[in-house]
Amino acid sequence: MLSNHKLYAYLHEEILPLESAYLHVSDLAIQRGYGIFDFFKTHHGQPLFLEDYLNRFYASALLMGLEVPLSEEELVATITGLIQMNGLSESGVKMLLTGGYSENGYNPGPPNLIMMEQPLTLPSEAQVATGIKVITHEYVRELAAAKTINYIVGIKLIQQVKAKGADDVLYHQKGVVSEFPRSNFFLVKEDNTILTPAHEILKGITRKNVLELAGKKYRVEEGTVTLDDIAQAKEAFMTSTTKRVLPIVEVDGNPIGDGKPGTVSLDLLQDLIALEEAQITAV
Known part of the structure; x- marks a missing residue:
């Protein structure tokens, strides 16, 4: 894996270069640490046990009173597109759902959905x-x-x-x-x-x-x-x-x-x- 390999992330309904993926400081993930995430790995570019991870992601969101802005079908399509763009064989994909941009630093706003993919190293x-x-x-x-x-x-x-x-x-x-x-x-x-x-x-x-x-x-x-x-x-x-x-x-x-x-x-x-x-x- 070359250190200059260009990586992409998903944020605000688009896939963009990782270095351009930013949240505003008003997000409750920053203000109060409010949010959920999940993480799965790919092997030979294919997600492993993806359905199980997505089920847990939606369940965590429900427990925290957060609404995932994509349906499961839309989420799978977005994940597939991100994996294809990054071109990593062995990787970890993180899905983050934040409390959203808050007007007063306490009340939630519409959640922000973020997805990132990074190279993955397993125990030797x-x-x-x-x-x-x-x-x-x-x-x-x-x-x-x-x-x-x-x-x-x-x-x-x-x-x-x-x-x-x-x-x-x-x-x-x-x-x-x-x-x-x-x-x-x-x-x-x-x-x-x-x-x-x-x-x-x-x-x-x-x-x-x-x-x-x-x-x-x-x-x-x-x-x-x-x-x-x-x-x-x-x-x-x-x-x-x-x-x-x-x-x-x-x-x-x-x-x-x-x-x-x-x-x-x-x-x-x-x-x-x-x-x-x-x-x-x-x-």
């Missing part, structure tokens, strides 16, 4: 083989079922995560685990039962796919997960659009299992990769 083989380390933090996202643009706590904790030699932070409330700022959490019990939190989370599309894949081979449970459960787990991993299935080998300085990526986690990663390839083959 070395990172998967090594696994990642995480810390925990007591916090529950407000309106967790909506994919809002509010990432204040996660961003604020970046320096603390780095200072502790970790890669990410896992949220919990009084010992009950929910999610990462941008990923879902899974653990594997000694009997290979796979457990993932069911409450106070954003239900990720990768989470959904992994649950379906895992259910074909393993016992799967959605429910309450505690820090004590993590201490007794054989394996742990996170799932997201950009991370796929990424093994977790340490939480708060304590190893998970033998401190290495587990066979169940790695097995599910290969199943997910195969599912992604099948999506492209079916197009």
Whole structure:
């Protein structure tokens, strides 16, 4: 990917050069951090699991009282046009819906719809083989079922995560685990039962796919997960659009299992990769 590759974005009903895509300072996304977004990836220039991501995008908008200015059919056509213009093989596409231009900096206006596409890099083989380390933090996202643009706590904790030699932070409330700022959490019990939190989370599309894949081979449970459960787990991993299935080998300085990526986690990663390839083959 050449650094001078020209990229385009969608804003105000047109596709225009990325460097020309601006919002006015009166937008509630700027004034109050009010808005929602969603993010999907392309593989060989084709969107993966697009219907699921669009359904969540419209659901988040509904939860936040925002109206998407395009029908789903129009949105798909716009996404297709943007992808074709950018000409990226492996990419991430972000759809943003803001609170709109506000006359008083508080009341919403007609929402602004923005779409951007950028090159995407997935975790390396070395990172998967090594696994990642995480810390925990007591916090529950407000309106967790909506994919809002509010990432204040996660961003604020970046320096603390780095200072502790970790890669990410896992949220919990009084010992009950929910999610990462941008990923879902899974653990594997000694009997290979796979457990993932069911409450106070954003239900990720990768989470959904992994649950379906895992259910074909393993016992799967959605429910309450505690820090004590993590201490007794054989394996742990996170799932997201950009991370796929990424093994977790340490939480708060304590190893998970033998401190290495587990066979169940790695097995599910290969199943997910195969599912992604099948999506492209079916197009």
